[in-house]
Amino acid sequence: MFGRKKTQQCRSTPRTRGLFKSGYIVMAMVSSAHASSLDDQIQRLTADITRHTANVYALEQKLLHPVDTRVIVFLSIKDSDALELDSVELFVNQKPVTAHLYSDKERHSLGQGGIHQLFVGNLSDGPHSLRAVINARGANNRFVRRELVHDFRKESGTLHLQMRLSANAPDYDPDVSFSEWK
Amino acid sequence: MAERIRRSLIQVLGVILIPILGLSGPSGYAMNQQVAAGVIRFGLDTGEPAKVVGQAAQLKGESAEYLRARLLLNSGEVDQARERFSAVFEGHAHRGESALRLAELALAMGDTDGAEHWFSEARRTGFGDVAQRALLGLAELARGKGERDAAGQYLARLDDGYRAAVGYMNLAADFAREDLDSSRALVSLRVAMAMASRDDNSVRAQALLDQLNLRAGFLTLNAGDHDKAIDFLEKVSLQGYHTPQALYFHGLALSGKGNHRAAMQSWHRAKKFPLAFPGVAEAWIGMGRGYDLSGYPGQAGESWLAANAAYESERVTLDKLADQIGHDGAFKTLVRDARVDEIQWFLADSRTLTQPRMAYLLRFMEAPDAQAAVRRVARLDELLVTLEESESDLDVFIDMMQVFGQRSDRDIAGIRSGGIQEVQAGLEAQLAGLVTKAQAAGQKAALEDLQWSLRVSGQRIAGWRSRMPEYPALIDSARQEASVHQGAIMGLRQRARALRKEAARELDDLALAFVDDQRERMSRVLNKTEQQIAHLYEYLALETLEGGAQ
Numbered sequence: 001m002f003g004r005k006k007t008q009q010c011r012s013t014p015r016t017r018g019l020f021k022s023g024y025i026v027m028a029m030v031s032s033a034h035a036s037s038l039d040d041q042i043q044r045l046t047a048d049i050t051r052h053t054a055n056v057y058a059l060e061q062k063l064l065h066p067v068d069t070r071v072i073v074f075l076s077i078k079d080s081d082a083l084e085l086d087s088v089e090l091f092v093n094q095k096p097v098t099a100h101l102y103s104d105k106e107r108h109s110l111g112q113g114g115i116h117q118l119f120v121g122n123l124s125d126g127p128h129s130l131r132a133v134i135n136a137r138g139a140n141n142r143f144v145r146r147e148l149v150h151d152f153r154k155e156s157g158t159l160h161l162q163m164r165l166s167a168n169a170p171d172y173d174p175d176v177s178f179s180e181w182k
Numbered sequence: 183m184a185e186r187i188r189r190s191l192i193q194v195l196g197v198i199l200i201p202i203l204g205l206s207g208p209s210g211y212a213m214n215q216q217v218a219a220g221v222i223r224f225g226l227d228t229g230e231p232a233k234v235v236g237q238a239a240q241l242k243g244e245s246a247e248y249l250r251a252r253l254l255l256n257s258g259e260v261d262q263a264r265e266r267f268s269a270v271f272e273g274h275a276h277r278g279e280s281a282l283r284l285a286e287l288a289l290a291m292g293d294t295d296g297a298e299h300w301f302s303e304a305r306r307t308g309f310g311d312v313a314q315r316a317l318l319g320l321a322e323l324a325r326g327k328g329e330r331d332a333a334g335q336y337l338a339r340l341d342d343g344y345r346a347a348v349g350y351m352n353l354a355a356d357f358a359r360e361d362l363d364s365s366r367a368l369v370s371l372r373v374a375m376a377m378a379s380r381d382d383n384s385v386r387a388q389a390l391l392d393q394l395n396l397r398a399g400f401l402t403l404n405a406g407d408h409d410k411a412i413d414f415l416e417k418v419s420l421q422g423y424h425t426p427q428a429l430y431f432h433g434l435a436l437s438g439k440g441n442h443r444a445a446m447q448s449w450h451r452a453k454k455f456p457l458a459f460p461g462v463a464e465a466w467i468g469m470g471r472g473y474d475l476s477g478y479p480g481q482a483g484e485s486w487l488a489a490n491a492a493y494e495s496e497r498v499t500l501d502k503l504a505d506q507i508g509h510d511g512a513f514k515t516l517v518r519d520a521r522v523d524e525i526q527w528f529l530a531d532s533r534t535l536t537q538p539r540m541a542y543l544l545r546f547m548e549a550p551d552a553q554a555a556v557r558r559v560a561r562l563d564e565l566l567v568t569l570e571e572s573e574s575d576l577d578v579f580i581d582m583m584q585v586f587g588q589r590s591d592r593d594i595a596g597i598r599s600g601g602i603q604e605v606q607a608g609l610e611a612q613l614a615g616l617v618t619k620a621q622a623a624g625q626k627a628a629l630e631d632l633q634w635s636l637r638v639s640g641q642r643i644a645g646w647r648s649r650m651p652e653y654p655a656l657i658d659s660a661r662q663e664a665s666v667h668q669g670a671i672m673g674l675r676q677r678a679r680a681l682r683k684e685a686a687r688e689l690d691d692l693a694l695a696f697v698d699d700q701r702e703r704m705s706r707v708l709n710k711t712e713q714q715i716a717h718l719y720e721y722l723a724l725e726t727l728e729g730g731a732q
Binding site for chain 1: 229231641664674688
């Protein structure tokens with residue numbers, strides 16, 4: 001019975017429509033200028049708050065992690081194509097200290113040379129053991145879970161420990177090399 | 183004896199390890215410069231610049247200035263960042279990346295000539311991803327100026343993948359808008375499909391392919407090529423934002439071929455989605471049309487009446503939504519509540535596309551203005567949360583330092599009186615005596631360990647004694663620093679709240695305008711079904727009259 005029908009046209013006259021249009025344009029311009037000024041204000045506030053937060057964070061680091069006992073563990077990836085990191089669990093002296101599930105953004109950053117500060121804590125002087133459990137997917141699409149242990153001795157002063165993840169063909173088994181510096 | 187020495191040693195170390203030792207450090211702790219660069223890169227990439235700003239001073243080497251410029255940009259210091267990026271571009275490293283950032287900054291300011299200049303420089307000096315992004319930027323600028331051949335030439339130099347697919351899709355949209363014939367647009371869409379299929383990110387590729395197939399289906403449907411349209415539309419996934427519209431077009435194409443029953447199946451499926459999605463309201467009308475064309479006028483009338491009821495009910499939903507926006511604000515009503523935190527994640531997935539509020543949010547967020555307005559409010563909420571966290575941290579620090587201040591006075595007095603040194607000297611003497619007596623290898627090893635520990639604590643005591651006079655002043659200065667930061671929070675919070683209010687008002691205005699548009703849309707489709715019903719009754723009345731006359 002019915003074919004395609006045209007929708008009802010707007011009942012306003014062309015003149016009124018023109019007036020509306022110019023009104024809209026003026027409103028859009030005003031609103032856009034206003035939004036841009038709001039964006040500027042937000043940007044200035046962001047700068048102030050970022051600076052403030054950085055100061056608070058630095059103060060927190062000084063207070064919570066005294067220099068002489070501090071241990072910092074970093075994680076980097078040698079070849080991100082060979083290994084897609086899923087998560088890392090970290091144990092110090094058999095006690096879990098941190099676990100991190102990596103997002104796509106973080107994985108991408110690690111692949112571009114980013115280094116994740118995985119753990120900051122305090123340890124007394126003497127021998128300690130660090131155990132890392134790596135969950136990842138190799139380039140051959142196989143999911144792997146590897147446990148790696150590193151023994152180290154903490155002396156006076158901050159100890160930096162870097163874990164470098166790598167995986168080699170054909171098995172793409174994750175391997176970690178540890179390096180330490182003060 | 184060894185156990186006693188160990189216990190005494192722990193006591194000595196316990197006194198020495200009071201946390202105020204850390205106060206003498208710089209604001210960011212010392213770090214290998216290569217590691218510092220990596221850590222800053224990670225902080226910037228993951229959106230946490232505040233945590234890595236303290237390391238900026240340690241940056242050295244060829245990436246240092248570039249990373250500092252990125253830190254400035256992420257911290258909101260845009261003008262300073264622009265200057266730094268320009269300076270980096272004049273150097274030898276990170277030239278392409280800097281040019282790309284400058285192009286993006288120019289684009290954000292609406293300076294298309296500046297953006298074109300910097301995109302060209304990024305393309306000339308950059309490699310890999312940087313050059314690819316610059317090429318897409320140049321293609322989009324050329325397209326904006328109406329220079330489609332130039333845009334096509336830039337796109338032709340892009341590697342296969344997502345960026346090339348987006349570029350060709352935009353080009354196809356231009357061709358479809360300008361040309362009377364859809365062939366150029368369809369060719370562009372075909373190229374875009376080939377490019378999208380090479381995207382490594384399968385989820386993103388599928389979403390883009392859905393959009394491309396929908397557009398191609400629409401163009402071929404308008405050109406009257408129903409078979410081709412059906413072919414394209416059947417490739418659109420059944421669980422996506424574009425599904426209802428694709429189902430509606432699919433029904434139209436089938437109906438165009440005379441297969442009304444199959445068309446009604448597609449429309450029936452589209453009807454299960456909320457009316458907010460494009461194509462759903464039309465699918466409701468289509469059902470009646472399908473019955474009518476199949477020769478069932480009674481069922482056609484029922485379908486249109488059902489459609490009317492659905493539209494009326496949707497108008498009530500929209501009225502309620504407008505009331506809620508007026509009462510709670512658009513951010514809470516449309517964005518925060520649409521997240522539906524209370525339902526379990528495994529249920530959330532299947533319910534997402536069937537919730538009217540989420541459907542309206544998705545449709546509202548199609549507009550760039552709405553995206554910017556929501557982003558502003560969300561950013562200000564994040565800043566307010568950051569300030570709250572900082573305030574709570576500072577409260578804890580100030581309390582803690584008051585306790586430390588009292589404790590350190592006692593500890594310093596103990597060290598000054600020489601108590602600890604005496605204990606240390608006593609332990610050293612005891613240990614020396616034991617070393618001469620030890621014979622078994624195990625005993626010797628244990629004593630060597632203790633000697634090492636005692637030596638370390640001796641070094642600590644020496645270091646601490648030399649720094650001892652500074653501690654009260656250091657604690658005091660840290661306490662003052664914390665109080666200054668705490669005082670600054672109130673002003674920052676007031677500013678953030680005022681801006682949040684303003685940003686929320688803008689978002690509310692946009693959301694209410696959007697809801698008004700939707701109400702208008704519902705009125706239009708309601709008008710259409712009422713017209714169809716009127717026509718149907720007229721037809722039935724005439725039929726009855728004709729039947730009576732015979």
